[in-house]
Amino acid sequence: MALSLLMGEWVVLMETIRQRFDQLERIDPDSVDEDVLADLYEDQQTLTHLLAYVEDNFAGTFGGLPAPATWAQCVAKAVGK
Numbered sequence: 001m002a003l004s005l006l007m008g009e010w011v012v013l014m015e016t017i018r019q020r021f022d023q024l025e026r027i028d029p030d031s032v033d034e035d036v037l038a039d040l041y042e043d044q045q046t047l048t049h050l051l052a053y054v055e056d057n058f059a060g061t062f063g064g065l066p067a068p069a070t071w072a073q074c075v076a077k078a079v080g081k
Contacts, residue, residue, distance in 0.1 A: 008077055010058045011066065017051045 005013070024044050029037055059065055 007058075007062060007066075010054065010061070012079070014051065014054055014058065017047055017054065020047055021051075 021044070024040055024047075027040060032040070055065060
């Protein structure tokens with residue numbers, strides 16, 4: 001299944017997934033119980049696959065991933081800043 005999104009929407013989606021990764025990495029494993037830690041690991045694995053899927057679709061649609069400076073510009077444009 002392919003998603004039909006504008007470039008800015010793809011970029012916002014990728015950045016949102018990356019921000020969630022950052023949030024997961026900041027969680028102290030000692031501060032949660034084993035069940036929560038297992039759920040977080042599953043979330044991280046799911047996000048890894050989702051990000052790969054989104055990046056592949058972006059690259060297929062637009063011919064490659066944008067440069068890092070372009071990411072910030074696309075996100076700012078997509079959110080109206």
